[in-house]
């Protein structure tokens with residue numbers, strides 16, 4: 001059985017009295033344990049809403065979200081669902097709650113009832129993983145944008161949930177920081193078998209996932225391996241998305257009559273390919 | 279001839295003076311920003327970018343040093359600092375903090391109204407600015423809190439553009455936008471910059487976005503100005519940038535490697551379009567596409 005099962009889910013937000021807006025129109029999706037899924041789509045297509053359904057922060061209007069077989073929409077399953085799925089929110093300010101960085105990172109595991117000595121270890125390890133250990137005694141609201149984002153990620157890593165959902169975790173990071181976060185995510189996925197759902201607008205991050213799900217207007221538009229999805233350059237662009245620059249260059253060279261053995265998805269693959277053929 | 283609009287002299291900012299967390303966020307920065315230029319600002323997280331630009335529009339007061347707008351110290355008469363904020367408009371890194379009215383449109387009207395424009399004029403400007411940023415009309419009467427991340431960002435940008443500032447500073451405006459939104463917004467900012475001939479400062483962590491928009495780059499590193507030079511010149515120094523946690527745009531990296539393989543291409547190429555133009559004639563000849571079922575070259 002899949003770790004997360006989304007079954008014909010519809011979701012609406014309540015607007016002014018009487019008015020509602022349906023933003024998810026019948027989503028079906030299964031995510032297996034240990035998968036690394038990138039979730040893409042235009043602004044407002046419903047990605048963050050999906051993320052909040054995965055850990056029970058929001059409840060479907062109709063249909064079901066099952067996490068490890070538990071109905072995430074049921075009040076009585078709340079704690080068990082949050083033990084399994086950690087969510088890094090889109091805006092870290094909504095997540096940072098304590099007055100000191102290390103207390104903030106400890107907040108999640110404390111709520112899960114992790115013993116204090118264990119929390120200490122996890123907090124240190126998580127802060128080191130995001131390179132914020134030397135800021136452990138600082139106040140979170142006095143950090144720069146990217147530093148806050150790193151602390152928010154550490155807070156979820158420290159919970160050691162079997163699944164981590166990250167909503168645009170690299171939006172405010174510098175190139176090295178983005179690379180480090182991607183490496184951390186890949187390590188958690190490969191070495192610890194943690195299921196990852198990464199929401200991002202950076203295509204060069206999405207190509208590193210094992211599977212890419214593209215949403216459009218509250219529906220799933222594409223679902224496949226990065227090689228399959230990113231081959232559809234025109235289709236992605238029609239739906240407000242893009243492809244990495246390496247892919248774009250080679251796609252357009254090929255369209256203009258250059259013979260290439262493949263359409264690479266990264267700078268390294270692109271350079272490697274040209275080294276072979278030139 | 280270029281004319282200076284903003285200048286900093288030995289600009290320094292320290293947070294938490296006298297506490298254990300005292301932090302010099304900006305140290306001894308002396309730069310000149312030219313009237314009408316499109317200046318990109320890059321630097322690792324925590325390098326001082328946001329602190330620096332907040333000093334440029336008088337939102338925070340320097341610990342030491344000066345900010346000169348048209349040659350005048352902006353803090354010469356602290357009571358007049360509001361006027362500086364209208365001339366040097368700023369879109370914050372987290373736009374949520376910039377949105378506080380009941381509806382999106384009211385939020386965008388707030389700036390121009392505050393500047394003393396009539397209600398109609400302010401509304402006209404607000405609508406123009408909202409349309410300009412691609413904010414769908416159906417969202418104008420909504421509460422800002424009901425918008426998605428990307429929609430909030432557009433609303434915040436519209437609020438500043440509606441004031442039509444002489445210097446427009448955008449702190450990571452494309453973070454959180456979908457790729458098309460990113461392209462459209464950058465194209466619109468570039469267009470607005472050309473039409474208005476105003477000065478634009480764009481802070482970004484996307485080297486690709488910076489590469490295709492900025493004339494010059496300011497590189498911040500550990501609270502100091504590490505470089506201030508034309509974009510191509512900065513991006514020709516890969517190794518130095520990498521040491522500072524930065525890198526060149528992906529396309530620039532590719533052309534540099536292709537150049538090393540003998541392709542005739544300018545190693546400081548910054549856009550895919552430009553790379554394609556240079557590479558196509560050579561690669562078409564060198565690697566012609568074989569038609570299916572034929573062995574003719």
Ligand SMILES: Nc1ncnc2c1ncn2[C@@H]1O[C@H](COP(=O)(O)OP(=O)(O)OP(=O)(O)O)[C@@H](O)[C@H]1O
Nearest residue numbers: 013023043044045046047048049424425426427428
């Ligand atoms: N609290 C809310 N109340 C009402 N409508 C909302 C609320 N939050 C989101 N929406 C609307 O629901 C839709 C989906 O929003 P969601 O935040 O899930 O999009 P998203 O794909 O995460 O977008 P982005 O890439 O901009 O973060 C959007 O049209 C948005 O305006």
Ligand SMILES: Nc1ncnc2c1ncn2[C@@H]1O[C@H](COP(=O)(O)OP(=O)(O)OP(=O)(O)O)[C@@H](O)[C@H]1O
Nearest residue numbers: 142143144145146293303323324325326327328329
């Ligand atoms: N309110 C504050 N109190 C104390 N220190 C602060 C405060 N705001 C920022 N700092 C510190 O000042 C330094 C510079 O922060 P600043 O926000 O200017 O960086 P930045 O270059 O904009 O980073 P980012 O790319 O992450 O947004 C950082 O080390 C940060 O921790």
Ligand SMILES: [Mg+2]
Nearest residue numbers: 047048090427
């Ligand atoms: Mg979102």
Ligand SMILES: [Mg+2]
Nearest residue numbers: 145327328371
């Ligand atoms: Mg900043």
